[in-house]
Amino acid sequence: MAVSDPVGVFNPHKPLIVTFTLLRYPARGWYPAFANMGRWVMQPFRAEGLQFQKMMGCGRNFGLIPDLSAYVFLGVWTDEKAARLFFESDRWKTLCKSTKEVGTLYMNPLRSHGAWDGQNPFEGPEPSRSTGFPVAVLTRATLRLAALPDFWRHIPQARQRLKAYADDLLLAIGVGEKPFTQQCTISVWKDEKTIDQFAYRQSGHKEVVRLTRERRWYSEELFARFAVVGSEGTFSGKPLLSGTAL
Template identity: 35%
Template sequence: MARTWAFVMMGLARPAMARIPGIGFWKLCGSGTGEGFTPFPNFGVYAVLCTWPDKQTAEKAQSDASIFKRYRAKSAESWTIYMSADTARGAWSGVAPFEPTENSAQGPLAALTRATIKPGILTRFWRRVPNISRVIGQDPNVMFKIGIGEIPWLHQVTFSIWPDAARMADFARTGPHAEAIRAVRDEGWFREELYARFTLLGDEGTWGGTSPLKEALNK
């Protein structure tokens, strides 16, 4: 029943989200199976992405907003990450959702990519995904990774956390991921795309019984 509720709330939660004090840009997303980077939905995991004027406002909303309380009450587990955008380029639903600080902080960072895939490219795009998923799943440097999206197959988001910028760049420049990036540029796969990097400010809750960031944020 909880999974059915969460799926239905992809539509019904929108009015409640829009009424949260202080909220800026927000999106409700489902996820993929396996490593998350697959075309097959995982009806047990959902993501809510929001922007806020500051961390204090974000924490207060997480604590007080009734819609977030309902999500936690229905969940077997929940995990919230607080971040500050370092760099961002591109658009999401026609807007630039993140206000970058142009920081170049040392240490762990998160990367988010989002794209609207052209329908005629779907087969070529998803043909490459299993190889990328396999490589990132085997990479000992990635601290966390998941594929999410607003509309299955067409609107895709990848989110990953890395120990530092150098090891993230090494992954991006080599193997299947680098080949896919070249194809995106050469063949124009996307109608809209966004890339952003974030400094990690803290987290609440657990994923798989622990915080994937516990050691990194306590150093």
């Protein structure tokens, strides 16, 4: 399975590789897909070089309604070889057997801060560079129960703000580990300059950041940026980095 890399080659100086895989199952095949996710919860993957992993469900339009046909696997690997060997393994092929589509991003961490289950899985020995690569932004948080109504009330506005940057946004997906309380988003942008404009100059986004601090929405949070050094497969009938959003 070849990697489509329109912007460069894998960074040989940064061994840590993060993969973000989207799996789409047929609408009528949601039950086997859901069962596969349950099996992962009971028995996470064991693979050489796999340092951290998460299997997550997708929400429709960043909202509360789950999309039972779509799931995400996030893996942090010691190097590219370890990731590729795993994706050729029997257990992974079994998981993908009934899928309609599978698409994977290959990424090098740029920087990150915060914690995910008490650790920062994206810290590596050497920071990568984003020059020439699309840049992915991952945010994840565990929400305090008292903050749930306030948090979810702001989601439609956040979705509208992203739409204003549609020309520079290659991918935007909302996922979660647990319904309502453990949420994660990933967005892929053409470059870091556009991300900074959205994050630091967009008044609505800055307001939400302020609210998260003042109202203590999160009991744990992590923010990370990655250079997207490769991609393969499709999602929603299109190449992975072509404006896909859930």
